[in-house]
Amino acid sequence: MALAMASIGEKRVITKLHGKDDIIRHLQDLGFTPGSEVQVLGQNLAGMILMVKGVRVALSRGLANKIMVD
Numbered sequence: 001m002a003l004a005m006a007s008i009g010e011k012r013v014i015t016k017l018h019g020k021d022d023i024i025r026h027l028q029d030l031g032f033t034p035g036s037e038v039q040v041l042g043q044n045l046a047g048m049i050l051m052v053k054g055v056r057v058a059l060s061r062g063l064a065n066k067i068m069v070d
Contacts (some may be wrong), residue, residue: 004064008043013069014032014038017066018066027063039052050064
């Protein structure tokens with residue numbers, strides 16, 4: 001499922017990144033790599049606040065839809 005569908009408080013493991021090479025590289029630079037755990041701290045219609053590798057990251061829903069989690 002896409003990370004954008006996760007609820008507040010959920011912890012998920014990233015399985016795959018979708019998108020063009022530059023988008024995938026940008027997400028990896030932010031810490032979103034397969035095998036990493038990500039937690040949803042907050043969300044609204046525009047985006048999400050996530051915790052990945054001990055860092056809070058704000059991400060748009062469009063980018064969150066490119067991150068597949070288990």
